[in-house]
Amino acid sequence: MKQLLSFLTIMLMLFSCRDDDFGNGGTSLQPVAYQVKVSYDPSVYGNKLAKRATVVMSNNNSGDTYTLDTDENGYANFQNVIPGTYKITVSKKMVASEFLATFGYQSASGEMSFNGVQENAIISANVQATSVELKGARVGDLLIKQIYYAGSHALQGASFRDQFIEIYNNSDQVIYADGLYIGQLYGKVNTSTNNNYSQANGQFDWSKSIGMTMGNAANTDYAYADYILKVPGNGTQYPILPGESIVIAQNGVNHKAPLVDNTGNPITIQNPALTVDLSTSNFEVYLGDYNLSIGQPVYKFDIQNPAIPDMQIAYWGRTGYWSPNNDFIMDNLGRDSFVIFRVSDLSALPDYSDPSVTTVTSNTRYFKQIPNSAIIDGVDLQHNNPNSQRPKMLSASIDAASIACDASFNSQAVIRKTKALVDLPNNGGKRKVLEDTNNSANDFVKQTANPRGFQ
């Protein structure tokens, strides 16, 4: 009997010891060491490593974040990093003296910012090092100062009707807003790469769009917009003074007060403190005339305020393939990115369908290709729920990171930090200089929306 029982036990053990259930990769995951080598863009700055640059590694799967400065040799040596897929963001601020000592010539400005980013960097027992190149950040004169996309409580506030964007003059010169374009960008809403039209970072591989011939430059040198607005004016009609801003409202009305929508129904506001007064906006976005021109009805919440100039509808999809929004609506969850740019002839820029499209149909949408060189400023927003992250739309030279409100419909906006106060010439006043390192995670905070307010 004893022998029989032993035999049965041994046979069970033999049959059950196969351990190929997890494939060849069935190894234990444990924290590992990881090294990031940081250098400056060799095509501009030569082959130099970046000392004391701040490296931030954020785990795509968990949000775990590690921060470390590079050493004197340009290396950040992390210990005990949980394996996974990471977004690595590197930023470096350099004053003029350090710039001169590093590169041997004078910088164009008193302070220079550098940014680098690597998305979907894999860290594992087998991959324990990477390198990131820093690109010099373009110093903007006009900035996107505030984006109020989250909206306010759907029942007690104004829902999405009170959204706005604020553009700020961060320079010491008067700048005319006339002809300035605002682009609402388009991209993928998830970071998956299990298809044949995504880049390694999860964003569309635009080089595979129908008719695209420029190769990978389509991804690295351009952004793609589904909606573009244009500030009206003859060139000198809408000045923005230094330290001043313009507010572009979805609806230029006082959302704290009761309204009537375009169908005649009253809109009541139960808690005015949750929303904003946009009746003094500089511009509003009214799609009514445009919708009528393409045979579509006017959206009931696209309320026209005749006292406020309308933005021009510069691009709403290719003619005959109109993009679907019948109002200027920002995604309350944060799946938009925005750029401001200038070009002499927008119609000369090509538009493409996204690369998931293999056959053009009547429902195909097109997206205007905007060269990075024309972009004055840009901000990548991010979904407020980390479970629903999306890939970046902008290159690191425009925005090395992204920023998000805490939730949708929570009355929050992302607003640029105030960096310094400087004297205004002539009147003895002060002008606020806003943070502009082209890294929205560093440059912005989230707070209750406040048109023309500051952080």
Added chain:
Amino acid sequence: MKFKTLYIIPILSFGCASAQLHDSIFIPRNQVYYNQLGRIWENPIQFSKQKFSDFTETELSATVKDLNMKRVQTAESSYEYGFKTQGIFNISEKLRLLGSFDYQFITEKNLGFNLTNGRTEDQPVLNPNYLFVPKKANWETQNYHVQGGMSYNPWKGLELGAIIDYKNQSSYRKSDPRPDINTADYSGKLFAGYRLGKHQLSVFGGLGRRSETYDLIAVNESVNAPANNEYYVRFSNGYGRLIYFPAYTDYSYRTIDKNFGGGYAFENGRNLFNINFSYSKKMQDLFGNDAEKRNQTNGATYFDESLEKMKYRLVNYRTDANYWYKGDKMDFMTNVNFQSMTGDNYNNAEFGQNYRMTLDKVSTVNHFLLRDGEKIKLGTTLEAIYNDFSAVDLLGATYKYVKSLNINLKFNKDIFFTDKQKVNLEVGAMSYFPLSTSLDYQAASSNTLLYDNVIRNDHEFDSTSKMGPQFGLQFYQKVTSKTDLKIFTNFATLFPMNKRFENNTDYNGNPNLYFNAGISLFY
């Protein structure tokens, strides 16, 4: 600790007729035989020569639990309403059929940190890959369970058997976020054995497939963000590690169960001994949805390799031995069970595992029954369970182990007895003693939510000794010569034996209360 143990209370309760030694056994007439009925389901051909007469039993019951002292991922209270019918049908001397149908409607109150249909009332941890929110809410669950079985003797000593099993469960949470969980579980098992005289050898093997689909909706989805700690949907990957799970709105599990084993049985007039060795491997795959493939925010979940996210493998070695002595004035039954389980997870995206659970369990249940005709003079049950449990999360990073001992002791006696009526009273106590415990946590992640709120609390629970009395009362009434009625009620409480749990957690110090009542008709 299981409330199911209360059902064991009447095991020895009703007249065990020694005259039946060589006659057919009518299982409902004597609760002691329900033990054997359970074992027939485990290997029906080992019992094919034991004579059980046809019976059908139908039961309605209600169970209330007030769990003040509990692990976190268990409801604070629950109400369960059940209907059950089961029976044995001897078609011929060579063919026996078994059947059962169960239905339960369960409402649970205030369950937090758990968006699954698993609970930690009877297990130290949930399976590693699951969603949760801290916010407590009420749940409703319906269970259906149908079983069928047979044993057949086609030729000489050759015996064949089969079991088929189907479970269906639907659960949903009644406030945001609201998972709607639908579960279907099919399994089957085949047995073959050969009997030579008093000895029998058998082999068996089975397959099972369980599918669970989760559809998570919210009336107000906008609160699902990290800023709203109570409502933000998180995904546990291991034991302490939290990760993002983009497919949280629609996802599904598929579990394939493969098992096999062998058994031996010996029987003569007064003795029955049987032992079974088995091995089972359950492979659970977690599938996301196709939103990512279609660049949408919502998608459909289905079992396709391209949607596979994670795995969890549970291997179980089990040995189960029973001995039953059938005397003229006494019965003795003993069971010894050993199980060794290992659970491993695997993350497809990271090509590795970070979690392992092990459980080694040795248990013994012993029943001793003194009878005077059909009257129970004294019945005793002594149950002892030794558990050696550990859970490791390499990335969490958590290492926990608990070695514990459960001892349950019960006595019962017929306090009133006539030919047509009988009342049986049972008194007992259940207890839990931690023998050796340890919890080591090194925060490897910036998120310690699960440790702070679940792991630490549960370890305090597991490290606290507990004890409580239990009482049972059964009233039997003969309705006709072939029909009996049983009305039963059970009550139990469980107290902590020290202040550890109360001092280190939010526990209010009140005992757990269990109440169960029902009515059975058997014929």
